[in-house]
Amino acid sequence: MGYRLKPKYFDDVLSALSKHYDIMAPALMPFETRHSAQEVVGYRKIESLKEIVVDKKTFFSPKEILFPPRETMFYFTDSKIRESEYEEKNKIILLRTCDLNGIERLKNMFLNNGDVKDNYFKRRFESTKFWLIECDDGFDSCFCASMNSNKADSYSTAIKFTEEDILVDSNDNMFSELFKSYGVEEDYKVSFIEKNKLEVKVPLSENINPAVFEHDIWQEYIKRCIACGRCNTSCISCSCFTTHDIIYDDNKRRGERRRVWAGCHLDNFSIMAGGHDYRTKNGERMRFKTMHKIYDYHKRFGKHMCVGCGRCDDVCPEYISFSKCINKLYDIIEKENDK
Amino acid sequence: MSINRKIITKNAYRITKERGKTALRVRVPGGHLPVRHFETIKLIADKYGNGSVHITTRQGFEIPDIDFKYIPEINKIIRPVLEDLELSIGVDIVELHKGYPAAGTRNIAACIGNRVCPFANYDTTDMAISIEKEVFPNHYHVKIACTGCPNDCIKAHSQDFGIIGMTEPQYDESRCISCQACVKNCKKKVTEALTFKNYSVVRDEKRCIGCGECAMKCPVGAMTRSSKKYFSVVIMGRTGKKNPRLAMPFMKWAEKDVVIQVIKNTYPFIDKYIDKSLVKEHVGYIVDRVGYKKFKDIVLDGIEFNDELEVAESINFGGYWYERNNCFEKPV
Ligand code: SF4
Ligand code: SF4
Ligand code: SF4
Ligand code: SF4
Ligand code: SF4
Numbered sequence: 001m002g003y004r005l006k007p008k009y010f011d012d013v014l015s016a017l018s019k020h021y022d023i024m025a026p027a028l029m030p031f032e033t034r035h036s037a038q039e040v041v042g043y044r045k046i047e048s049l050k051e052i053v054v055d056k057k058t059f060f061s062p063k064e065i066l067f068p069p070r071e072t073m074f075y076f077t078d079s080k081i082r083e084s085e086y087e088e089k090n091k092i093i094l095l096r097t098c099d100l101n102g103i104e105r106l107k108n109m110f111l112n113n114g115d116v117k118d119n120y121f122k123r124r125f126e127s128t129k130f131w132l133i134e135c136d137d138g139f140d141s142c143f144c145a146s147m148n149s150n151k152a153d154s155y156s157t158a159i160k161f162t163e164e165d166i167l168v169d170s171n172d173n174m175f176s177e178l179f180k181s182y183g184v185e186e187d188y189k190v191s192f193i194e195k196n197k198l199e200v201k202v203p204l205s206e207n208i209n210p211a212v213f214e215h216d217i218w219q220e221y222i223k224r225c226i227a228c229g230r231c232n233t234s235c236i237s238c239s240c241f242t243t244h245d246i247i248y249d250d251n252k253r254r255g256e257r258r259r260v261w262a263g264c265h266l267d268n269f270s271i272m273a274g275g276h277d278y279r280t281k282n283g284e285r286m287r288f289k290t291m292h293k294i295y296d297y298h299k300r301f302g303k304h305m306c307v308g309c310g311r312c313d314d315v316c317p318e319y320i321s322f323s324k325c326i327n328k329l330y331d332i333i334e335k336e337n338d339k
Numbered sequence: 340m341s342i343n344r345k346i347i348t349k350n351a352y353r354i355t356k357e358r359g360k361t362a363l364r365v366r367v368p369g370g371h372l373p374v375r376h377f378e379t380i381k382l383i384a385d386k387y388g389n390g391s392v393h394i395t396t397r398q399g400f401e402i403p404d405i406d407f408k409y410i411p412e413i414n415k416i417i418r419p420v421l422e423d424l425e426l427s428i429g430v431d432i433v434e435l436h437k438g439y440p441a442a443g444t445r446n447i448a449a450c451i452g453n454r455v456c457p458f459a460n461y462d463t464t465d466m467a468i469s470i471e472k473e474v475f476p477n478h479y480h481v482k483i484a485c486t487g488c489p490n491d492c493i494k495a496h497s498q499d500f501g502i503i504g505m506t507e508p509q510y511d512e513s514r515c516i517s518c519q520a521c522v523k524n525c526k527k528k529v530t531e532a533l534t535f536k537n538y539s540v541v542r543d544e545k546r547c548i549g550c551g552e553c554a555m556k557c558p559v560g561a562m563t564r565s566s567k568k569y570f571s572v573v574i575m576g577r578t579g580k581k582n583p584r585l586a587m588p589f590m591k592w593a594e595k596d597v598v599i600q601v602i603k604n605t606y607p608f609i610d611k612y613i614d615k616s617l618v619k620e621h622v623g624y625i626v627d628r629v630g631y632k633k634f635k636d637i638v639l640d641g642i643e644f645n646d647e648l649e650v651a652e653s654i655n656f657g658g659y660w661y662e663r664n665n666c667f668e669k670p671v
Contacts, residue, residue, distance in 0.1 A: 031509065031563035034555045036453045036460050042560070060560065069514045069559050229518060233558040244517060244538045258538070260516040261559070267518065 001176075002169035002188030009182035010166045011048050016178060017092065018047060021129070024065050025094040026058045027051045033059075034317075043093070052094065054161050057139045059315060061236035062095045063106060066124045067261075069233075073120060073243070075256045083119075084256075090127040094159065097192060098142065098309040100130055101149035102236030108301045109239040120259075129172065134160040134190050137197075141310030143323050144193065146200035149307035151192045158190035200323045202294050202304065203333040211336070213287060217328055222283030224318050225265065231289070231312035231322065232263025237305045240264070264288045290325060342407055349478060351439035352410060355403065362393075362403040363413060364442065368424060368471040369449040369464030369485070370398035370493075376420050383413055397446040397482075414438030429472035441476030443619075448484040450493040452504075459487025460504030460551050461568050466595065470502075473599050479609045480619055482577075483602065489550050489571075496585040499622050500602055501573040505549030505592065507565035507647070512539055514561035521553035521562050528552060549592070569647065570598050575623040575656060584658020592647035604638040611637070627656070 005013065014023055022045045029042040041053045042060040072084045095103075103125075110121035132155035135142075144150040157170035167188040170176045232238045242262040247255040265285045297305035312322040344354055352361040365380060380400050384392050389404040405413065418435050426432055432440055447470050450456065452463030463485040470483055485502040486495040495501025517538040525533040532546035533553060540562070549569060553562045569592045576586025590601070605622065612629050614620045626634045631654050639650065 029560065030566075031560060032554070032566075033557065033560045033563050035457050036504075036506065036551070036564055036568075037462065040560065064514075069516050069561070070512070228520070228556070229558040233516070246537050249537065260538075262516070263558075266516075266558070267520070267523075 002167055002186050003179040003183035004186040004188070005166045005168060005179065005183035007049050007164075007166065013178050013182050014046075014048060017175075020090060021092045022089045023047070023092045023094070024062065025052045026056075026133075027053055029060075049166070052161075054133065057141075057309075057311065057314060059311070060234055061102065061309065061311060062093050062099055063102065063236050063238075065091060065093055066103065066128065067106060067110070067121055067239065067241075070258060070260045071120055073257045073259055076254070078253045086123045088124075088127075090129070091124075092129045092131055092156075094131045094133055096133050096135055096309075097152045098144040098147075098149050098307045099236050100132055100152040100155060101144070101147075101307045102309060103130070104152075104154065105237040105297070105301075105303070105305055105307065106239050108303075112301075129156040129175075131155065131157040131159055132190060134158060135193050138193050139310065140197055141313040141321075141323070142193075142196045143198045143200040143308035143310060145196050145308070146198075146202065146323075147304055147306055147308035149309075150194065150196075158188075160188065160190070196308070198310070198323055200308065200326050201330040202326055203330045205295055205298055207333050207337050208291075208295055209336075212329065212333060213291075215332060217325075217332060218283040218287045220283070221286035221320065221325070222281050224320055225282035225286055226318055227265050227267060227282045227285065228317060229263045229266035230315040230317065231320075232265050233261060234311040234315045235263075236309050236311070237293070237307055238263055264292070286320075286325065290322070290329065293322075294326060294329075340407070347407070347410065349441055349443070350410070350414070350437070351442040352405075352407075357404075359406060360403070361405050361407050361410070362388075362401050363405060363417070364395065364439075364446075365400040365402070365417065365420060366424065366439065366446040366471075366475075367399050368428065368447050368475075369467030370451075371449070371454075371464040372424060376423065379416060379420050383416055387413055395446075396448075398448045399446045410438070425471075425475070428468045430475050432476070439476070441478050443478035444474050444476075444481045445483070447471050447474075448493050448498075450486045450491075452485070452487040456487055456492075457555070458490055458551070460506045460549070460564070461487060461570075463487050463493070463504070466502060469595070470599055470602060473603050474606070477606060479606060479613075480621055481602075481605065481609075489548055495576075496573055497576045497578060498573075498586060499575055499577070500605075501576060501586045502598055503571045503573065505569040505571055506551040506554065507549060507567065507569060507592070508542060508547065508551070508553050509563045509565055510540055510542065511561050511563070514559050515539060516559055516561070518558065520556045520558060524552055524556045568595065569593060570595065572598055572601065574654075575626050577621065577623045577658075579621075580661065581624075582658050582660050584656055587651070587654045587656055589651050589654065591649045592645070594645040594648070597642055597645060597648060600642045601638045604640060604642070608634060608637040 024043050025046045026041055027044050027046050029040040033040050041056045041058045043062045074081050074083045110118035156172045157175050160167040168179050169188050240262045241259040243259045245257050293306035294304050351364045355362055384390055384402045387405045387409045388402045393401040395401050415436050447467040449463035449467040453459035466485045482498045483500045484493045484495045484498045486493040487504045489503055519535055522533040522535050529552055530546045532543045534541050554564045572590040573586035574589040609622055612625050
């Protein structure tokens, strides 16, 4: 059973919930990044409906809430180690289907990848509720349907923002109760996009052979990619990080270990001990990313890492389109296969 | 033929090399205009000129080959341009049918700014318009230009006042992924104001010129732009037949109001010190004659400074003097 809420009652729900939760939603960021007088939509804590931006895709993905760009793992002295505390409020994240799938991908990497679970991700993940925003018809660069990420069920609550009202349907009793007291019953069930404007054909894993690593297709990206790393930092499913040990200036016997996002397109990503960088050419980075997103990860987890959110297209200053790259690869591989 | 040269020059018509012919200079504050005004310019050029128009370095239009006798008629035709580009922004023009009321203070030029350019730190046209309404009409010869960032595409460094956009980088350490994109870029392209210390970025405020490159390069929004906009002002640059030189830094981290007030205060300074025995003494030469100190005292007088503002203690104007440029010889 769903509910229909008037905006002012939805705001009442938000303020009731904000006693226990930080509500994180797509909103205008309080800063200008690349260009002056250009709004940046990202994820931040909100307090009211009017702050929520639904007509634009976010530039940064919600992954930063569960996997912050920079996070202290533990503090050390020369004899002791103390894990960083986690004192943040529980969170509700309002996000779209692709991103919820993206978070499932991150969860695989952090929690289902071998025996050791990543406690830093775990503690954030376990104190978060996901509210799914229903998509009307998506945005120009979306290709979630091609990546089987247009549907999801691991949400606590589904929301549809209409011109006048807000429709909600929650699997969570506590939320349902609240919605019930502020709204009127309505038979609302989330519906999913079946088709995007953009269609991407992903080559079948079994058809991909190492010869494609040497294909000319990567040459173009060597010339075009400037290795700015935005496609990584905006991607919902990029989960690479690197760690740094910081020794405090005022006490050389103390310090902390931090982890920060890394990305295959960023400098420093593939530098090995000794300073040898084995993927210096930017096209090689593109190849590495592509293979990881639509081949390697799938081998391990049975799903593609890329969820088709399309942010890598939106943010690339060189107008490199990842969806186009996958399509090109598909054509090459299928042609090879026909021979 | 009897023409009062002074009157027609102040009306934005000029004496040309051809006797009996004049040219009209149309101002376009901030270098941006609705294309409908092209119709008016076209009409004047076709009917009274020779069907052509010159695009000036100051981003105006100069319509040549006009008979003096048509001036009153043309002034009526140019009226909608005046109304739209001057009156509507707040420029005080009493007799609209009489054409431009002055031509001394030149059109305020602007690079394309943040309406288009990815580097720009502000809306340059908008700033030019704000200045125009404060200083125009005025008969003193002052050249002003607004440029979005220190790339200085409008060549603000060759003006009496060059306004350069600045942003104050805001560093959010908690978002920084230590990629050093900002650090490497500032070192390579700008002033090496950023260094990397203990995996975080440190900005040397003395070296930083507020260009905003670091915010452009940061892939996570850890280095961002300040919500407040700042300007640096370079002064007394010039070309000319005596001592061409680049404008020199006068103020940094100035707010918009401070910039405008300084420019406004320059007019009483000129009025007080201009050598009236000369045909027209440019402000840069006045500053040379009376000294930077006097200039500074007068233009800063009564201004409410913003906290971040810094002003040059002294200025060592450079450039070269044609008369001292004697080391030439015939090539062998
Ligand atoms: S690779 Fe691109 S489309 Fe795929 S999940 Fe990452 S940002 Fe989204
Ligand atoms: S966003 Fe574009 S230019 Fe930047 S690293 Fe990715 S592909 Fe290369
Ligand atoms: S001066 Fe800067 S802002 Fe203006 S056009 Fe040039 S690069 Fe762009
Ligand atoms: S604003 Fe320009 S000069 Fe200042 S730190 Fe950034 S890149 Fe360097
Ligand atoms: S570019 Fe951004 S993330 Fe990279 S070091 Fe600079 S501030 Fe940190």
